[in-house]
Amino acid sequence: MEGNSDVDEAVEILQQMGLKEYEARCFVALTRLSEATAKRISEVSDVPRTRVYDAIRVLETKGLVEVQHTNPKLFRSIPVEEAVGNLLDTFESRGSRLSDTLHGLESVSPDDSPEVCHEVWALSGDRAISNRSYQLIDDAEEELALVARSEVFEDGELVARLGSALDRGVDVTVGTLDGSPDGLRETLSGADVFSSGVGWIASSSDAEDSTEIRRVMLFDRETILVSSDHATDSDASEETAVFGHGFNNGLVAVLRRMLLSRIPDG
Amino acid sequence: MEGNSDVDEAVEILQQMGLKEYEARCFVALTRLSEATAKRISEVSDVPRTRVYDAIRVLETKGLVEVQHTNPKLFRSIPVEEAVGNLLDTFESRGSRLSDTLHGLESVSPDDSPEVCHEVWALSGDRAISNRSYQLIDDAEEELALVARSEVFEDGELVARLGSALDRGVDVTVGTLDGSPDGLRETLSGADVFSSGVGWIASSSDAEDSTEIRRVMLFDRETILVSSDHATDSDASEETAVFGHGFNNGLVAVLRRMLLSRIPDG
DNA sequence: ATATTCTGTAACTCAGTTAATCACAGCATC
């Protein structure tokens, strides 16, 4: 009825979580009503009354509502935390089932194997990029440089892995792109810590680009990872990264020079 | 190509988790290949080669694959655990965002409030039913009876809540529908524990029904919950429950008599 | 009792999405 933005947001999230529009709208309406008839749900959710029944039936099988089979039927919402928990639960169980089945097959002959000596890979998503960087940190043998926006260092796992690299005897150099790196000096004793001037690395060329550098990492002078926040169409920004490997890779060479030239020599 | 059932299962799960068919098939193929070109992925996944590119692009934004932008393009899979973790991650963040938004609205006038003194509600799903039973156990004030298949008692939380009900001074009576209840006697000292003969409660009427009673619970002689496993079309069986409340509710009355008549008097 | 409103089911239409195919412009290799 009235264009409530919070309702719309909830509906959208529910759709992203696998519900149809009617199902999502009915669920949100019922959550606000606690208990209601199909007619009332239709009024609040703006879903055609005759389709409320189908939608609720699906919601019931997902453990999101309760149904009283009287005439007229009554529908009752389930406490929010509980309902969301149910959704998460089924999703997680799917996740583990998926892990199992995927492990059960793996490996088919790669058939064509074009040897690549200069690799440049793209990947996206905060978590995927973090994971890749963890792996690269773990694989580093000699030296490792990391210049990033300060919030990157709020990731405890990242810091921990940097610490273990230090313990392995890897030369670790870290720097921030914005704030002061004082906190790091404590947590990463043994590492070179510096505060980078913002200027040299920011994409100063085109400002309306809406792309902001987030991390620049260099591993053993032969592997590099550069990530940036790119504004997406809808709401938040997404992190995308380019990750290059190979000594004679042009990208690696250029960025290596950029990075090393501004890092105080160890 | 060959109709591998494990592959199909993985594809189906991935689709349930929000991927399109092509995306799911490409992901599974790439997981088996580790690294491949579009052509090879097309061969293995049976997805039209020209559509592999779109599919992979989506997969990349979800943090499920890496892309090397060369010619020909190379696609590389991300370790299974990592990829599944990425999926779960985005889902969980959606879940918490959903919780927040939903809490931010709640409550609209129920408008019509048909007072019901004999309620019978239906709900389904293992977790939803468990949660409801937890709540009912917590709300029980005087007595509580629970007859269920033995695996139900493997739920630690259920047992814990039964224990706390006991501590509150609630008369607790538990029984199993199948196995021996010896383990329960230890964990629930203070409760009446008995092993029910299967006969009296099984739906002996029509055997081809494929419905099996799972739990029968009675709370304060006025609320009852009966759940059963109903075979679904596809794979596993789903648990559905009827949950009745109200002293003069017919269902409650009948089942209460059935249940109490077979429970040794406390 | 009869009329009238309401409830729940089922069918249908229309629109948007997705699967599947085709045409074509770079690259590559021969």
Add this chain to the structure above:
DNA sequence: GATGCTGTGATTAACTGAGTTACAGAATAT
């Protein structure tokens, strides 16, 4: 330069979901 392959875009067909209508049974009012 010819041929085969790669990646993009457009196009069609099949399907799914949103929105509507018809209708039989139930409940309520008169």
